[in-house]
Amino acid sequence: MRGGGAVQDLLAPVFALSAALNAATGVIAWRRRRATPAATALAGVCAGLALWSGISVPVHLDVPVAVQRWSVYCSFVGVLGCVVSLYLLARTVADPHFRPARRQRAVLVAVPVLVLAAVATDPWHHLVFTQLDRVGDPPRLEGRFGPLFWVHTAWCYAVLASAVAHLLHARRRAPVAVRRQIGSLLLGAGVPLAGNVAVVTRPDVFGSQDLTPLFFTVTALVDARAVLRQGLLRVVPVARAAVLETVTDAVVVVDAGGTVVDVNAAGRTMLTGARPDLPDPVGVPARSFLSPRALADLPCGHTGYALEYVPGLHLDVRITAIADHRGRALGRVVVARDVTEQVRTRQRLEDQLALVERLRAQLAEDSVRDPLTGLHNRRFLDTALATELERAARQGSSLGVLAVDVDRFKAVNDTHGHAAGDEVLVAIAGTLGSGMRRGDVAVRCGGEEFVVLLPGADARAVHRRAEELRTACAALRVPVGGGALVRPTVSVGTAVHPADGADAASLLAAADRALYAAKAAGRDQVVAADGLVAG
DSSP states (O other), X not given: OOOOHHHHHHHHHHHHHHHHHHHHHHHXXXXXXXXXXXXXXXXHHHHHHHHHHHHHTGGGSSOOHHHHXXXXXXXXXXXXXXXXXXXXXXXXXXXXXXXXXXXXXXHHHHHHHHHHHHHHTHHHHOSSEEEEEEETTTTEEEEEEOHHHHHHHHHHHHHHHHHXXXXXXXXXXXXXXXXXXXXXXXXXXXHHHHHHHHHHHOHHHHTTOXXXXXXXXXXXHHHHIIIIISOTXXXXXXXXXXXXXXXXXXXXXXXXXXXXXXXXXXXXXXHHHXXXXXXXXXXSBGGGTSOTTTTSOOTTSEEEEEEEEETTEEEEEEEEEEEOTTOOEEEEEXXXXXXXXXXXXXXXXXXXXXXXXXXXXXXXHHTTBOTTTOSBXXXXXXXXXXXXXXXXXXXXXXXXXXXXXXXXXXXXXXXXXXXXXXXXXXXXXXXXXXXXXXXXXXXXXXXXXXXXXXXXXXXXXXXXXXXXXXXXXXXXXXEEETTEEEOOOEEEEEEEETTSOSSHHHHHHHHHHHHHHHHHTTSSOEEETTSOEEO
């Protein structure tokens, strides 16, 4: 550590200025530490350089040699702090989420501790400096390096080389907007190398002075501009934080131990509204307000599902596992979107569709129903008769048909009015409907005429059923107003497929002929198409 001439005379104030610049920059960086994770590492770099430069001042002053020696020894604290912080700064630039692994932390702490222990005991073993005394006239402190000094130097340069390698790798894969900022850090990293080359190649100008702290000060100032002025690592986390706090989705970050470590504004609002009993969620176990499903294993690294978190609050939940660059689990991010309105809209739509379907079915039913009696109408008869005939032919079974007509219905209308006639029709229809078996069909064809289909009934069963219906109708007493009662009767004609008709037209025609025969025989009778009369 020799120096002389004009350079030597200026070194003490220059180192003092360097210490002041680094201290001021470190304070600024520390105040910005919440804006960017890189600011904390930058503050560490500046603190180390402030100590390194400040302790170098006594070496170039006329002070006792003991003070100068201990200044040199103490400078190792600044050197090691600067190197480790530069490494952390580079790693943070390469990956904003970087956290040193356990082995890395051990190396970054253990090696400096061992070096400092060796430096502190150097006066006894002289393995760091084999000689550290004043020489020359005027006397200046000169040191000869021992083996541990070179071990320390090699380790420092290895750490710095690793930092540069991470920066180079990050620059290759970084977006264009970030490459310029990483380039500034790489430029700053080259300053100490260029400075040392200049010192070595121009001894006539610089002498043999150790100007390394000054070169690294330039590096720190370049890095500070990149971090604090160019927005390096400030844009990304600040932008992400701004987005996180402005998105309407609730975002909850849970660490690997199941503790909530962060919740955005939307998440707090949602939780406050849904669970007013909960305290501030940060720092509490996630199971306090997240479902077991949200905290279950994520075999694919992510999952999603919908749930009703509390009555009336429907959420679409997406869960993503987060891990470090080595794949070790760090926790998970739970994103919940309020889809209550979508669920309600979907439910309203489903209700409307169900209503439309009911109305359609009702309309279809109404189109084949008689509005007065509620029985099926002639349109339905055509379809039902064709279907039953097809089934009877396929199964080899019979099909009975009853043609029913209200006797002297015109007289009821003429005597008591059409309203009374409607009452009689409704009563007759009710009697026919109540006498139906499963599968039977009762139809009002128009006016006072009805048709009843009896699938599977043979001739005798058809006659028996017809007589039962005739008897039931004859027992009716229908009040028609003014205290009057109408005692309606019906005439019934029967036909059976296939004996009386193979198709619908012939079968209905046979039943009608039998009906006319029943009326001609005196009404209130049952006549079969084959001539059988009951009544």
